[in-house]
Amino acid sequence: MIRTMSEWAGSDAQPEVLYWVGCAGSYDARAQKVAKSFCAILEKAGIRFAILGQEEKCTGDPARRAGNEFVFQMLALQNIETLNAYNVKTIVTACPHCFNTLKNEYPALGGNYEVMHHTQYLNQLFSTGKIKISGGAFKGKKITYHDSCYLGRVNGEYEAPRALIEALDADLHEMKRSKANGLCCGAGGAQMFKEDEPGDKRINLERAEEALESGAKVIAANCPWCITMLTDGLKAMDKQDEVMVYDLSEMIIQNI
Amino acid sequence: MASIVFIIISGAVFFFAFKAFREVYQNIQLGKSFDSSGKPSERWRDVLLIAFGQKKMFDRPIAAFFHLFIYLAFLFTQVELIEIFIDGIFGTHRFLAHYLGVFYDVIIGFIEVLSLLALVATVIFLARRNLLRLPRFTKSELLGWPQQDANIILLGEILLVFGIFTMNGADHLLQNLQPEHYPQVALPISHITGPILFGGLDVSTLQIIERLGWWQHVLVVFGFMIYLPYSKHLHIFLAFPNVYFRPERSRGEMENIPTITAEVKSMFGLGPEPAVTDEIPVFGANDIFSLSKKNLLDAYTCTECGRCTSVCPANLTGKKLSPRKIMMDVRDRATEVGKKMRTSSKAEKSEPFSDGKSLFDYISREEIRACTSCNACVEACPVLINPLDIILQLRRYEVLTESQTAEAWTPMFTSLENQGCVWQVPQERDAWIHS
Numbered sequence: 001m002i003r004t005m006s007e008w009a010g011s012d013a014q015p016e017v018l019y020w021v022g023c024a025g026s027y028d029a030r031a032q033k034v035a036k037s038f039c040a041i042l043e044k045a046g047i048r049f050a051i052l053g054q055e056e057k058c059t060g061d062p063a064r065r066a067g068n069e070f071v072f073q074m075l076a077l078q079n080i081e082t083l084n085a086y087n088v089k090t091i092v093t094a095c096p097h098c099f100n101t102l103k104n105e106y107p108a109l110g111g112n113y114e115v116m117h118h119t120q121y122l123n124q125l126f127s128t129g130k131i132k133i134s135g136g137a138f139k140g141k142k143i144t145y146h147d148s149c150y151l152g153r154v155n156g157e158y159e160a161p162r163a164l165i166e167a168l169d170a171d172l173h174e175m176k177r178s179k180a181n182g183l184c185c186g187a188g189g190a191q192m193f194k195e196d197e198p199g200d201k202r203i204n205l206e207r208a209e210e211a212l213e214s215g216a217k218v219i220a221a222n223c224p225w226c227i228t229m230l231t232d233g234l235k236a237m238d239k240q241d242e243v244m245v246y247d248l249s250e251m252i253i254q255n256i
Numbered sequence: 257m258a259s260i261v262f263i264i265i266s267g268a269v270f271f272f273a274f275k276a277f278r279e280v281y282q283n284i285q286l287g288k289s290f291d292s293s294g295k296p297s298e299r300w301r302d303v304l305l306i307a308f309g310q311k312k313m314f315d316r317p318i319a320a321f322f323h324l325f326i327y328l329a330f331l332f333t334q335v336e337l338i339e340i341f342i343d344g345i346f347g348t349h350r351f352l353a354h355y356l357g358v359f360y361d362v363i364i365g366f367i368e369v370l371s372l373l374a375l376v377a378t379v380i381f382l383a384r385r386n387l388l389r390l391p392r393f394t395k396s397e398l399l400g401w402p403q404q405d406a407n408i409i410l411l412g413e414i415l416l417v418f419g420i421f422t423m424n425g426a427d428h429l430l431q432n433l434q435p436e437h438y439p440q441v442a443l444p445i446s447h448i449t450g451p452i453l454f455g456g457l458d459v460s461t462l463q464i465i466e467r468l469g470w471w472q473h474v475l476v477v478f479g480f481m482i483y484l485p486y487s488k489h490l491h492i493f494l495a496f497p498n499v500y501f502r503p504e505r506s507r508g509e510m511e512n513i514p515t516i517t518a519e520v521k522s523m524f525g526l527g528p529e530p531a532v533t534d535e536i537p538v539f540g541a542n543d544i545f546s547l548s549k550k551n552l553l554d555a556y557t558c559t560e561c562g563r564c565t566s567v568c569p570a571n572l573t574g575k576k577l578s579p580r581k582i583m584m585d586v587r588d589r590a591t592e593v594g595k596k597m598r599t600s601s602k603a604e605k606s607e608p609f610s611d612g613k614s615l616f617d618y619i620s621r622e623e624i625r626a627c628t629s630c631n632a633c634v635e636a637c638p639v640l641i642n643p644l645d646i647i648l649q650l651r652r653y654e655v656l657t658e659s660q661t662a663e664a665w666t667p668m669f670t671s672l673e674n675q676g677c678v679w680q681v682p683q684e685r686d687a688w689i690h691s
Contacts, residue, residue, distance in 0.1 A: 021686075021688075023677045025688070026677070026685045026686070027679060027688070032688045032691070036688075051689075053684075053686035054684055054685050054686055056676075056685055057676030058672055058676055058677055058678055063669060065510070066651060066662070066668070066669075067652040067654055067656065067661065068665075068672075069540075070520065070656065071669050071672050073516050073517055073520040074523075074524075075672060077520055077526065078524070078676070081524075081526070100508040101508075104509040105510065105512075108512045149628070149629075149630040149632075153507075153630065153632065153635050154507050154508040155507075155508055180635055181632075181635075183567075183632075184628045184630035184632065186569060187628070188628040188629050188630050189627050189629030190665060193664060194625075194662050194663075194664035194668075195664065196575070196626070197576065197577070197625055199570070199574035200573055201574060202573065203569045203572075203628065205573075206569070206572060206573050
């Protein structure tokens with residue numbers, strides 16, 4: 001059962017970790033599946049976790065990067081009030097944009113927490129033996145991994161997600177541009193919420209084509225916006241039935 | 257006589273070069289001050305690794321390899337340059353040879369080998385721009401003057417190396433013909449090329465050739481000194497301070513605007529009411545005055561290599577945005593403003609500068625709105641230039657000071673402000689738990 005911070009507050013026990021769901025996880029049908037998979041893993045691992053529920057607001061990343069500092073600060077200061085009131089210490093989130101803002105931008109506004117991306121947290125659960133991952137469905141399968149900009153290039157995390165793919169016994173085929181050179185899916189900097197500026201091509205199509213070139217049948221991702229962008233890119237090429245885009249938590253819950 | 261000519265020419269060169277470099281410095285000072293806290297030891301380590309050590313250059317090994325030849329030749333030739341000034345002023349010949357002994361042979365030998373390698377690299381670089389026409393050297397922002405600028409510098413380098421080998425080739429032959437005037441110096445390249453080029457010529461002809469080579473070398477160096485501050489080539493000096501003054505903030509953190517924090521806190525009853533001032537606040541940047549000195553140093557450091565643009569997802573898919581163009585525009589604007597300010601009248605100088613223009617006359621809305629903030633340009637720059645920081649400050653100006661933005665972002669701002677979510681949503685935020 002998923003409990004909110006205010007529900008926990010009524011009991012004696014304290015949650016170990018706050019799962020920051022984000023706007024996508026809360027409202028986007030595709031990302032909700034990721035949220036559910038991640039919660040299911042936490043439950044299997046016996047982790048006491050909470051969500052903020054209705055007290056959670058967007059971290060403000062898209063407002064800040066679109067230039068609206070005022071709206072960003074409104075959201076950030078409200079979130080920090082809430083988090084500090086619950087004395088939150090550790091946050092895990094399945095969105096690299098939430099992850100980056102909570103980790104790198106909230107401290108300047110008085111919000112200091114240990115913040116982890118869910119792939120880092122899952123890798124920690126795996127390496128400490130709290131979850132067991134078996135090959136199963138992805139064993140020997142050609143998989144490619146898409147580095148999100150805000151987990152990879154911005155925060156330097158390339159290895160935790162790859163360690164999970166290795167644990168799944170999958171056959172990882174890197175794309176031409178990966179890790180520090182990974183190509184953006186096109187959603188960052190609030191582009192997710194508007195059309196591409198005029199040009200020759202959409203960025204997500206460029207990236208989806210590159211993923212296809214890797215020959216993989218599964219694209220593993222770590223970000224709700226990347227998942228939407230890559231899925232749309234595949235649809236534009238009519239490849240949505242041949243190649244699947246999954247969040248790593250969805251791949252793990254199938255093989256735990 | 258030659259000494260007097262040399263002293264007059266070099267005096268004039270130093271005068272004009274100093275003036276031009278001072279203008280660049282003044283232009284950079286037009287920006288706002290920035291946070292340069294952080295441990296100097298760590299900053300120096302970065303200067304050693306990234307600027308001196310060229311660490312990030314090697315993300316593209318082939319280009320880095322050839323660039324390294326030119327860079328090392330440049331570094332080592334500085335030793336020879338000291339000697340050239342001594343010889344030029346006092347009329348001596350290879351002054352340091354008498355004092356440095358074997359060490360002198362090693363340095364001069366090194367310079368010869370590096371000069372030859374630099375020549376090869378320069379020819380390859382010219383070919384890359386003009387024959388192979390690599391995409392990053394033929395983008396629209398490079399057409400015209402920037403391409404010529406690059407070619408002038410490369411051709412200057414070739415002239416320089418030819419000067420060195422003319423000088424050394426004749427010198428090598430003269431060492432045997434007039435050992436009393438030409439000290440024995442081992443010249444690993446010129447002992448082969450000298451006899452081929454100038455073998456059989458008499459002493460007086462060789463002396464003239466040696467002087468011509470020497471003057472060619474000196475004059476190209478002088479030319480560079482005056483030309484550099486007007487060119488895109490300042491990175492040979494500015495790369496070092498630019499790496500040193502890298503931001504202390506992590507890549508993922510945008511600079512905070514404390515006045516907005518204070519205002520929002522007061523709005524929520526979390527802090528005191530901010531003091532009321534008559535000034536209309538300006539947020540973000542629309543001109544060089546509202547950018548930081550570091551942003552402007554970035555702009556003058558940029559050598560237009562285009563690594564940033566070649567990895568920009570917006571540029572790769574045909575959008576107008578090119579991070580390199582952002583840097584070039586900022587530099588051009590800073591140079592324009594600096595020039596206008598220096599030539600303005602006393603009355604104008606007492607007023608805040610205004611020429612009715614801003615950075616938005618150089619950079620369009622379409623460009624800054626195409627950015628995904630993916631940091632690929634930041635990652636790509638070998639000398640830690642950050643085009644993204646400027647783009648985001650321009651966006652802040654649009655939204656906060658001008659109240660305009662991309663059409664589709666307005667409803668996003670509204671739902672964020674009213675519902676705390678990027679979308680207008682009908683249900684509760686935790687409804688997904690029960691679905």
